[in-house]
Amino acid sequence: MGVDLGVELAGLNLRTPLILASGILGLSGRLLVEISRIEDVGAVTTKSIGLKPRDGYPNPTIAVLPYGFINSMGLPNPGVDFFLKELDEAGSFGSPLIASFYGYSIEEIAETARIIASHPSVSALELNVSCPHVSGISEIGVKPELVAEAVSKVKKEVGKPLFVKLSPNTHLIVDVARAAAEAGADGLTAVNTVKAIAIDAELCKPILSGVYGGLSGPALKPIALRCVYEIYEEVEIPIIGCGGVSSYLDVVEFILAGASAVALGSVIALKGIMVFRELARGLSEYLERKGVRSVEEIVGLSHR
Amino acid sequence: MWRRLSVYPIDEEFLEKHRRRVTSIARRVDECIDTVSLYVPDRLSIDSTPGQFLMVWIPGVDEIPLSISYADGGMVGVTVRGIGEATRRLCSFQPGDRIGIRGPLGRGFTVRKGRSLIVGGGIGVAPLRYLVYRLLDIDAEVYVVFGFSDKLHTIFVEEMERLSSGKLIEFHIATEDGSYGFKGTAYDIASSIIREGFDMVYVCGPEALIRKILLLCVEWGIPMEASIEGYMKCGMGICGSCVRGVYRVCRDGPVFDRDKLMEMEEIGLRRRGASGIMEPLI
Numbered sequence: 143m144g145v146d147l148g149v150e151l152a153g154l155n156l157r158t159p160l161i162l163a164s165g166i167l168g169l170s171g172r173l174l175v176e177i178s179r180i181e182d183v184g185a186v187t188t189k190s191i192g193l194k195p196r197d198g199y200p201n202p203t204i205a206v207l208p209y210g211f212i213n214s215m216g217l218p219n220p221g222v223d224f225f226l227k228e229l230d231e232a233g234s235f236g237s238p239l240i241a242s243f244y245g246y247s248i249e250e251i252a253e254t255a256r257i258i259a260s261h262p263s264v265s266a267l268e269l270n271v272s273c274p275h276v277s278g279i280s281e282i283g284v285k286p287e288l289v290a291e292a293v294s295k296v297k298k299e300v301g302k303p304l305f306v307k308l309s310p311n312t313h314l315i316v317d318v319a320r321a322a323a324e325a326g327a328d329g330l331t332a333v334n335t336v337k338a339i340a341i342d343a344e345l346c347k348p349i350l351s352g353v354y355g356g357l358s359g360p361a362l363k364p365i366a367l368r369c370v371y372e373i374y375e376e377v378e379i380p381i382i383g384c385g386g387v388s389s390y391l392d393v394v395e396f397i398l399a400g401a402s403a404v405a406l407g408s409v410i411a412l413k414g415i416m417v418f419r420e421l422a423r424g425l426s427e428y429l430e431r432k433g434v435r436s437v438e439e440i441v442g443l444s445h446r
Numbered sequence: 447m448w449r450r451l452s453v454y455p456i457d458e459e460f461l462e463k464h465r466r467r468v469t470s471i472a473r474r475v476d477e478c479i480d481t482v483s484l485y486v487p488d489r490l491s492i493d494s495t496p497g498q499f500l501m502v503w504i505p506g507v508d509e510i511p512l513s514i515s516y517a518d519g520g521m522v523g524v525t526v527r528g529i530g531e532a533t534r535r536l537c538s539f540q541p542g543d544r545i546g547i548r549g550p551l552g553r554g555f556t557v558r559k560g561r562s563l564i565v566g567g568g569i570g571v572a573p574l575r576y577l578v579y580r581l582l583d584i585d586a587e588v589y590v591v592f593g594f595s596d597k598l599h600t601i602f603v604e605e606m607e608r609l610s611s612g613k614l615i616e617f618h619i620a621t622e623d624g625s626y627g628f629k630g631t632a633y634d635i636a637s638s639i640i641r642e643g644f645d646m647v648y649v650c651g652p653e654a655l656i657r658k659i660l661l662l663c664v665e666w667g668i669p670m671e672a673s674i675e676g677y678m679k680c681g682m683g684i685c686g687s688c689v690r691g692v693y694r695v696c697r698d699g700p701v702f703d704r705d706k707l708m709e710m711e712e713i714g715l716r717r718r719g720a721s722g723i724m725e726p727l728i
């Protein structure tokens with residue numbers, strides 16, 4: 143029955159290295175629970191949650207291109223208070239729940255982390271400092287010293303594992319990664335979307351109401367893969383690879399580049415939630431074909 | 447060029463549906479004091495199913511979901527009631543004004559032969575009008591009940607009356623203030639004729655109406671489908687904004703069957719707004 147895909151990730155035990163990425167269907171507690179119970183799902187991540195509710199930007203908030211999506215959702219979320227109530231009523235998770243969160247200042251980040259981590263369903267946190275279309279967020283994520291400050295503040299308040307979601311929109315990504323690790327982060331998620339825009343040639347206008355958005359999907363993959371590769375060379379803590387994964391080979395490539403797990407986003411629009419099954423199967427068959435007994439054996443293998 | 451680029455990796459059909467098609471309005475029909483039907487030429491909507499919707503982009507204003515209320519001969523129509531900024535702006539649009547559309551999106555009604563009861567309230571009659579035509583095309587026995595607040599807000603009434611002198615079996619109309627047709631609601635009429643026995647009940651309108659018909663159909667053991675709303679953003683099933691129960695309205699719906707509607711629990715009671723916070727509907 144194939145190779146066991148279980149991995150250990152910053153203290154979390156995952157059935158498979160396949161994670162639902164933040165912002166993908168992660169608003170409803172009940173739906174998150176449902177997804178977390180799918181056999182091939184390793185962990186699920188919530189939409190990024192802030193201290194206060196946010197409506198996000200008016201539509202259009204997404205543009206579809208032949209090679210990916212550009213979204214400018216603008217971090218719509220119900221705020222921590224409502225979200226925790228939602229989790230109360232959601233039922234029990236079938237795999238670890240990673241709560242993504244953000245804040246506009248170091249203090250707000252720490253406060254949000256403290257509140258969200260207090261919920262028993264939350265297994266780990268993911269700090270989003272990399273949303274490219276909301277001002278006040280992405281600025282933090284490109285400054286190593288600010289990220290370090292945020293991480294150490296959060297780690298002082300919270301005992302649960304903390305991941306930092308990195309922005310590809312900086313040449314300093316490795317410095318940010320190292321700063322996060324040195325400040326005590328337990329893992330890194332690489333990467334968030336690349337800042338982009340879409341223009342309608344008929345109307346001669348930008349399509350997205352927020353003008354700027356983030357590029358995800360297949361076009362992002364080689365960039366995300368490079369980011370994971372670079373970070374793995376320099377930083378010890380585990381990496382969740384993210385960006386454009388659409389086939390099991392993409393999963394394999396991220397792991398070979400140094401990712402311990404992989405998050406799926408845009409592909410879900412194209413293949414549906416059952417894509418987890420397809421990718422888990424493909425990965426398992428690949429490992430079997432290579433005569434490998436666990437995912438961990440091939441993490442970062444392309445560096446050797 | 448587009449086609450060549452799209453062979454890989456984004457599925458061509460998906461891409462075609464979600465690329466915004468900017469077109470000029472070909473025809474505008476005023477349906478009542480606050481409701482307008484707009485028609486644009488569109489090839490993709492030829493194969494649409496009643497109940498499917500378009501994301502309609504009003505450049506510089508918003509992009510909103512609107513049900514297809516008509517599709518034939520290469521034209522697609524939507525019928526919009528002006529209730530807020532985007533819908534009022536759209537109601538002011540004239541032939542030649544440009545909108546962008548993507549779709550047809552979502553899952554529509556099951557178009558099946560048999561005795562069908564169609565129940566609509568207010569602007570909810572929009573997708574049902576398209577459904578009536580498709581059901582008549584396959585010679586289903588169609589009974590229609592529409593309800594409105596008052597005579598000034600009735601829409602598609604002449605059209606349904608015209609159809610009922612032909613293939614349509616029965617058309618009933620109710621207004622809450624009795625200014626036209628039966629004095630009461632669509633529910634009042636539907637609940638009295640439902641005992642005549644139907645193979646399928648189709649509903650769209652205020653969720654209070656949907657909820658009452660839903661409970662009635664559960665009681666009578668009649669299959670039923672309703673088109674419901676959720677706050678739409680991506681329209682492609684990834685952002686989670688439109689989720690009701692554990693279903694995505696944009697992708698798994700907007701039309702759901704009786705069992706799924708019951709499972710959602712929240713129908714007619716509450717729904718998420720733009721931020722994802724649940725808001726009471728009553």
Ligand SMILES: Cc1cc2nc3c(=O)[nH]c(=O)nc-3n(C[C@H](O)[C@H](O)[C@H](O)COP(=O)(O)OP(=O)(O)OC[C@H]3O[C@@H](n4cnc5c(N)ncnc54)[C@H](O)[C@@H]3O)c2cc1C
Nearest residue numbers: 510511512513526527530531532533572675676677678700
């Ligand atoms: C599947 C579907 C089909 C619809 N079909 C029709 C139709 O055929 N004709 C018609 O007149 N209306 C239809 N609607 C409702 C229509 O989309 C809203 O009336 C419109 O979005 C309101 O925008 P506004 O700026 O005018 O009003 P606002 O003042 O912004 O809002 C008024 C109400 O509309 C809701 N709304 C606003 N934006 C959205 C959005 N993006 N998605 C869902 N709800 C929203 C708000 O929550 C509020 O309840 C449909 C909605 C859905 C979900």
Ligand SMILES: Cc1cc2nc3c(=O)[nH]c(=O)nc-3n(C[C@H](O)[C@H](O)[C@H](O)COP(=O)(O)O)c2cc1C
Nearest residue numbers: 163164165190270333334358359385386406407408
């Ligand atoms: C609609 C949408 C919403 C997103 N929302 C968030 C979010 O709230 N927080 C976050 O950290 N990333 C968010 N992302 C980024 C994804 O988590 C992921 O990093 C990115 O899409 C790249 O992965 P993909 O190519 O597999 O989609 C969002 C992406 C999309 C497409």
Ligand code: FES
Nearest residue numbers: 679681685686696
């Ligand atoms: S509108 Fe985004 S999931 Fe339905």
